[in-house]
Amino acid sequence: MRRWTKREITKLRERMAEQGRDLHEIASEIRTQTGGSMLRAYRLAAGYSQPQVVDRFLDTAPEAVMDQTLLSRLEGFPGPGARAPRAAQVITFASIFNATPLRLLTPDALDLLPSHERATLIRCGAAIGPPIPLTDSGAPSSGVSPQPRLMPSADLERQVEMAARRALRFSADVEGSNVGPETIAQLQDEVARLAGAYPQRPLSELLGDLAELQDVAFRLLDGRQRPSETTDLYLLAGVLSGMLAKASHDLGSPHAALAQASTAYVCADNIGHDGLRAWTSGLRSLIAYWAGRGNESVRYAQQGAHAAASTRGTASVWLAAQEARGWAILGDAEKARAAIDQAKDARDAVQPDELDQLGGIMTFSLPRQQYYVADAQVWLPDQEHEAARAAEEAIAAYQAASPEERSFSDEAGAHTDLALARANQEDVDAAVTALQPVLELPVEQRIGGIVASVMRVHRTLNTPRLRTAAQTRAVQLEIEAYSRTSAGAALPPGR
Known part of the structure; x- marks a missing residue:
């Protein structure tokens, strides 16, 4: 897989945005084309630099520890020399990108987390987001789930x-x-x-x-x-x-x-x-x-x-x-x-x-x-x-x-x-x-x-x-x- 430049990634992001693609689609395509982790792909899809994500992370979770070096290691997971993220870190990143926590990890990456961290992410994922619609067969549909009607008349x-x-x-x-x-x-x-x-x-x-x-x-x-x-x-x-x-x-x-x-x-x-x-x-x-x-x-x-x-x-x-x-x-x-x-x-x-x-x-x-x-x-x-x-x-x-x-x-x-x-x-x-x-x-x-x-x-x-x-x-x-x-x-x- 060839190495993409920042300019090329920006062009891809802008082109997909013009097509009406959402952040999740853009992140998925960036990862497909450039490799790397889903966390990195979401950052690039949002157009953020690493320092910007660090600032947003600390604004969201002031008591947490985060810097650019740590973010680089987390983005590299599960590659060599990388660091496995804690569940609380993934949940905070998810709030920055307005995503569910499990979107920021591939299935293979999730399986490599310690069992307690993995279970926490799976459990807490149910606290956020709309329900998944069902097809007539009872399986989840692939379409976007509508939000429940909570707004008043x-x-x-x-x-x-x-x-x-x-x-x-x-x-x-x-x-x-x-x-x-x-x-x-x-x-x-x-x-x-x-x-x-x-x-x-x-x-x-x-x-x-x-x-x-x-x-x-x-x-x-x-x-x-x-x-x-x-x-x-x-x-x-x-x-x-x-x-x-x-x-x-x-x-x-x-x-x-x-x-x-x-x-x-x-x-x-x-x-x-x-x-x-x-x-x-x-x-x-x-x-x-x-x-x-x-x-x-x-x-x-x-x-x-x-x-x-x-x-x-x-x-x-x-x-x-x-x-x-x-x-x-x-x-x-x-x-x-x-x-x-x-x-x-x-x-x-x-x-x-x-x-x-x-x-x-x-x-x-x-x-x-x-x-x-x-x-x-x-x-x-x-x-x-x-x-x-x-x-x-x-x-x-x-x-x-x-x-x-x-x-x-x-x-x-x-x-x-x-x-x-x-x-x-x-x-x-x-x-x-x-x-x-x-x-x-x-x-x-x-x-x-x-x-x-x-x-x-x-x-x-x-x-x-x-x-x-x-x-x-x-x-x-x-x-x-x-x-x-x-x-x-x-x-x-x-x-």
């Missing part, structure tokens, strides 16, 4: 975007309004009602009230009032913005979710409220986690740790548990387990704060913590039994919990984790049984995180060792039908 999308724009305008120009203690008390009662209802009722019943109350809080702040009342209003406006951020995320609108989360953080900063700072950091970490951006999820969780240490509300437990989930989808079992232990220690030191007193979505209950443990362990190789046990404990904890601690979304998450653990144990029948309560949820409760969790089961069932099981095709088709209609479709026009 046009009316709903306009509503969450309008709320996000109001939040952004407010962030740029915050003032105050005349308001008395009775008005604030009424607003506090309404906020507590919505916080308690959020984990238990569909968004179709809550979104209109959330947006309206946020507007009320902003108008009350749009003038002058006593300092103590200003503090109360900022806290309530921040909590409402945080709940709208979660709602936007649940309805598949990440742009609006991040805008609302930023406004919640502005409110927390204006009054120096560490509890709300910590809670908002946990929310940002959650949004990044479900987007498959593990490094970003970890970074947000760690950023909130300082604020959490000042308050010791349950947000401190949430941050550690959320960090564990981030490390898990990055394939770092040691750091995931350390974060799980940190969450347990934080639970022992909890002193409920103002947000915990609101309850519902604003507090991090013990059953929810147990669900997060399962959600982290399910991505760690050789942890199938532990993940199944943690998921069963979370399900049992929710079933035994008081009504105010119940959460249809997190209970569904625990069921999907149990299904994943059973699938990883190659017990398809048990996986289907565990998933059934989730597949029976009504449309209005099929929020983004639930649909994403179910899709993870779909991808895991599509692995070669499970694909031929009698129940696999039937449940995959059921999952695909389930994912086509999400919670946004349940909202009435104009809501």
